[in-house]
Amino acid sequence: MTALDAKNRLILALDTADTKRAEALVEATKGLVGVYKIGLEFAMAGGLPFAEKLAREGHSVFLDMKLLDISNTVAGAVLGAAALGVDYLTVHAYPQAIAAAVAARPKGLKIVAVTVLTSLSDTDLADAGYTKSAADLVARRVRSAVELGADAVVCSPQEAGLAKQSGLSVICPGVRLADDAAGDQKRIATPQMALTAGADMVVVGRPINAAPDPAEAARIYVKAIQEGIAHAAARKPASARPH
Numbered sequence: 001m002t003a004l005d006a007k008n009r010l011i012l013a014l015d016t017a018d019t020k021r022a023e024a025l026v027e028a029t030k031g032l033v034g035v036y037k038i039g040l041e042f043a044m045a046g047g048l049p050f051a052e053k054l055a056r057e058g059h060s061v062f063l064d065m066k067l068l069d070i071s072n073t074v075a076g077a078v079l080g081a082a083a084l085g086v087d088y089l090t091v092h093a094y095p096q097a098i099a100a101a102v103a104a105r106p107k108g109l110k111i112v113a114v115t116v117l118t119s120l121s122d123t124d125l126a127d128a129g130y131t132k133s134a135a136d137l138v139a140r141r142v143r144s145a146v147e148l149g150a151d152a153v154v155c156s157p158q159e160a161g162l163a164k165q166s167g168l169s170v171i172c173p174g175v176r177l178a179d180d181a182a183g184d185q186k187r188i189a190t191p192q193m194a195l196t197a198g199a200d201m202v203v204v205g206r207p208i209n210a211a212p213d214p215a216e217a218a219r220i221y222v223k224a225i226q227e228g229i230a231h232a233a234a235r236k237p238a239s240a241r242p243h
């Protein structure tokens with residue numbers, strides 16, 4: 001595996017309300033990051049035109065809107081996102097929302113089903129009225145995502161192995177190097193562990209954005225991803241390894 005392969009597995013979350021800051025982060029990490037993610041914080045502060053501009057410039061863009069609404073509204077939002085030219089759009093992994101998004105999905109847009117937020121523990125889920133553990137709920141929602149035709153799922157690295165068995169692409173936030181602060185994330189693991197467990201891509205925000213040198217932090221994450229890829233390949237039976 002080359003550095004390019006590892007780089008393309010790193011999604012940088014541009015979590016900021018400041019377009020100038022986002023521009024600086026993109027400039028600093030150019031060539032080091034495969035995909036830029038725009039989420040709710042930036043969307044409220046100019047992130048959508050920024051997403052459109054990034055896409056126009058040829059960047060791969062992940063619009064993390066975590067849509068959950070009635071089907072008609074989800075379908076309309078999917079068309080709006082597609083018009084921005086982005087590559088990925090997230091919806092919460094509720095069957096109705098996935099089905100509406102998949103039905104409206106134009107060619108070229110990947111619908112990504114977010115299973116259970118990585119900031120939620122089993123206790124948080126119980127507080128919200130769920131009787132299943134995070135792992136069980138992820139498993140159920142991954143099954144829905146497969147049945148309804150989503151392109152990828154988001155889960156924590158702790159469920160990456162079970163999600164990978166679905167055959168869908170697996171995208172993991174909640175990724176931290178050993179010395180990084182967890183912040184509000186609860187179901188976390190290192191990039192090496194995420195890749196080894198089955199993640200295809202990892203999402204990293206604060207550990208890179210808030211680093212004194214975001215470019216250096218991105219390089220360190222790419223190296224850790226590379227180690228995870230190598231470890232995952234070494235664990236595969238020889239017959240399953242690429243020649």
Ligand code: C5P
Nearest residue numbers: 013039116117118173174203204205206
């Ligand atoms: O700063 P940090 O690395 O924790 O950022 C993680 C990013 O991934 C945030 O933009 C967050 O919204 C997003 N995300 C997540 N958990 C999910 C889905 C998306 O943390 N299940």
